[in-house]
Amino acid sequence: MGKIKVSKAPTIRRMPTYLHKLMELSAEGAPFVSTTVLANYMNLEPIVVRKDLEITGITGQPGVGYKTPELIAAIRNFLGWNNPFQACLVGAGSLGSAILGYEGFEEYGLHISMAFDADPAKIGKTIHGLVVQDIADMPRMINPASPPIAVICVPYAAAQQVADQLIKCGVKAIWNFANASLQVPDGVVVQREVIAGGFALLSVKIAQLDSIRVKF
Amino acid sequence: MGKIKVSKAPTIRRMPTYLHKLMELSAEGAPFVSTTVLANYMNLEPIVVRKDLEITGITGQPGVGYKTPELIAAIRNFLGWNNPFQACLVGAGSLGSAILGYEGFEEYGLHISMAFDADPAKIGKTIHGLVVQDIADMPRMINPASPPIAVICVPYAAAQQVADQLIKCGVKAIWNFANASLQVPDGVVVQREVIAGGFALLSVKIAQLDSIRVKF
DNA sequence: TTTATATTGATAAAAAAATATCAATACCGG
DNA sequence: CCGGTATTGATATTTTTTTATCAATATAAA
Numbered sequence: 001m002g003k004i005k006v007s008k009a010p011t012i013r014r015m016p017t018y019l020h021k022l023m024e025l026s027a028e029g030a031p032f033v034s035t036t037v038l039a040n041y042m043n044l045e046p047i048v049v050r051k052d053l054e055i056t057g058i059t060g061q062p063g064v065g066y067k068t069p070e071l072i073a074a075i076r077n078f079l080g081w082n083n084p085f086q087a088c089l090v091g092a093g094s095l096g097s098a099i100l101g102y103e104g105f106e107e108y109g110l111h112i113s114m115a116f117d118a119d120p121a122k123i124g125k126t127i128h129g130l131v132v133q134d135i136a137d138m139p140r141m142i143n144p145a146s147p148p149i150a151v152i153c154v155p156y157a158a159a160q161q162v163a164d165q166l167i168k169c170g171v172k173a174i175w176n177f178a179n180a181s182l183q184v185p186d187g188v189v190v191q192r193e194v195i196a197g198g199f200a201l202l203s204v205k206i207a208q209l210d211s212i213r214v215k216f
Numbered sequence: 217m218g219k220i221k222v223s224k225a226p227t228i229r230r231m232p233t234y235l236h237k238l239m240e241l242s243a244e245g246a247p248f249v250s251t252t253v254l255a256n257y258m259n260l261e262p263i264v265v266r267k268d269l270e271i272t273g274i275t276g277q278p279g280v281g282y283k284t285p286e287l288i289a290a291i292r293n294f295l296g297w298n299n300p301f302q303a304c305l306v307g308a309g310s311l312g313s314a315i316l317g318y319e320g321f322e323e324y325g326l327h328i329s330m331a332f333d334a335d336p337a338k339i340g341k342t343i344h345g346l347v348v349q350d351i352a353d354m355p356r357m358i359n360p361a362s363p364p365i366a367v368i369c370v371p372y373a374a375a376q377q378v379a380d381q382l383i384k385c386g387v388k389a390i391w392n393f394a395n396a397s398l399q400v401p402d403g404v405v406v407q408r409e410v411i412a413g414g415f416a417l418l419s420v421k422i423a424q425l426d427s428i429r430v431k432f
Numbered sequence: 433t434t435t436a437t438a439t440t441g442a443t444a445a446a447a448a449a450a451t452a453t454c455a456a457t458a459c460c461g462g
Numbered sequence: 463c464c465g466g467t468a469t470t471g472a473t474a475t476t477t478t479t480t481t482a483t484c485a486a487t488a489t490a491a492a
Contacts, residue, residue, distance in 0.1 A: 004421050004425065006421055006424070012413075012420055013410065014413070017397060017410060020395060020412075042397045079420065094310075098310040098314040108412055149422075173421070175418055181233060189424075191417050191421065193414045194229065196233075196320075197232055199324055199326065202391055202405065204228055206296065209220065209405055
C-alpha cells in the first residue's frame with residue numbers, strides 16, 4: 001500500500017537541532033564548523049554527525065570542517081524549509097494557544113495563518129494575532145488547490161473526526177498533537193507527536209538511575 | 217562515562233500509546249486483546265506489537281490474545297507508572313501553562329505540584345490551580361532528599377542556567393521542552409523533546425508525497 | 433620545515449530494530 | 463466432531479542504524 005515510510009528517521013529528527021546550533025554559531029561569526037563541535041553540543045559522537053550530514057549531499061573540507069552558511073543552506077534545502085509552509089491549526093485550547101504563540105516555527109518555515117475551533121466560547125477570540133474561526137467554516141476557508149498543513153490540537157475523542165473533515169477539505173499533511181492514532185487514506189501523510197513517549201523514556205532512565213544508586 | 221543509554225527506545229516510545237488504547241478497550245469491557253487490534257490502531261504490523269509487549273514480561277494465550285487488565289498492569293509496571301512521580305515545572309509561559317493544564321499526565325503517574333518562573337509579572341499568579349513561585353525560591357522549596365522531576369519550559373537562552381540551578385537543588389531527572397541541548401553531570405538524566413524533529417519528519421514525508429504526485 | 437593535532441571521506445563492522453516463518457493452541461460455525 | 467481462521471511464542475532473517483578504522487588533508491606550533 002501507499003503508506004509513506006521514511007528511512008533515516010533518527011537522522012532527520014536530529015537535523016533541526018543541528019540547524020539551530022549552526023544558526024547560533026553563524027551569528028557568532030564562525031565561518032567553519034566541525035562535527036566535533038556539533039557532537040559535543042548534542043552529546044553525540046562526531047561520527048554520528050558526520051554520517052547525518054552526508055544525506056544532505058554537502059561535503060566538508062578534510063582537516064577544516066564545513067562552511068557554516070553552506071551547511072545551514074544544505075539542511076534547510078534537504079528539509080524543504082527554504083520555502084515556507086502554510087498551515088492551519090485546529091483546536092485553540094491551551095496547547096493550541098501555546099503553539100500559536102511559539103515564534104520559533106517561523107525558523108522552520110512553518111507559517112500558521114488560520115485557527116479553528118468548535119467551541120462557541122472560543123470562536124471569534126483573537127489568540128496571538130489570529131481570530132479563531134468556526135470549524136464549520138473550514139470548507140469555505142481552505143483552498144483545496146493549495147491546502148495548508150493542518151496542526152491538530154483537539155482532544156482525543158474529536159481527533160479522528162477533525163482529521164476526516166480536514167481531509168475532505170483537501171488537506172494532505174497533518175501534524176497531530178492529539179493523543180490519538182489517526183486513520184487516513186493513501187495520499188495523506190501524518191506526523192504524530194506523542195509526548196508521553198518521551199516521558200516513558202525518561203521513566204525508564206530514572207529506573208536505571210535508581211538501580212545504579214542502589215548498587216553503590 | 218556514565219551516560220545513561222536506553223535500548224529498545226522505539227519500543228518504549230510506543231508503550232504509552234498501547235496503554236492509552238488498552239485503557240479504552242478495557243473501559244469498553246474487552247477482557248482480551250490481540251496484537252492485531254493494537255497494530256491496526258497504530259498502523260503497525262502485529263509482529264511489532266508482539267515483540268514490543270515481550271519486554272514487559274507478560275505472556276499471552278495462543279489463539280486468544282492477552283488479558284487486557286493484566287497487560288495494562290504489565291505496561292504500567294514496566295514504565296514505573298504505578299507509583300506517581302512528583303514534578304515541578306519551570307517556565308510558566310504559554311507552553312508551560314499548556315502542560316500544567318493537560319490532565320492527561322495523571323494517567324502516566326506524573327503529578328506536577330510546583331511551578332516556578334523568573335518573571336515578576338508571572339510570580340504569584342495562579343495557573344490551573346498552581347501558584348507560580350519565584351525561581352529564586354527553588355532551593356527552599358525543593359527537598360533534595362526526594363527531588364521532583366523537573367519540567368523545563370523556559371526560553372532557549374535560559375535553559376542551561378535553569379538546569380544548573382535545578383541540579384544544584386538536587387534534581388536528578390529533567391524533562392526538557394526548551395529548544396536547547398543540556399549539559400548535565402553523571403547521575404542526572406535528561407529527556408529532551410524536540411518538536412521540530414517531528415516537523416522535520418513531516419516535511420520529508422511531504423516531499424515524498426509531492427514526488428509521487430509528480431510521477432502520476 | 434617538521435611534527436603534532438584535528439578534520440573529512442570512504443569503507444567495513446557491529447549492534448539494534450524490524451520483519452518473516454511456522455508449529456502449537458484456541459475459538460467458532462457448521 | 464471437524465475444518466477454517468486467528469492467535470501467540472520461538473526462532474531465524476533481513477534491514478536499518480550506529481560505531482570503528484584508517485588514509486588523505488589541513489592547521490598550528492616548534
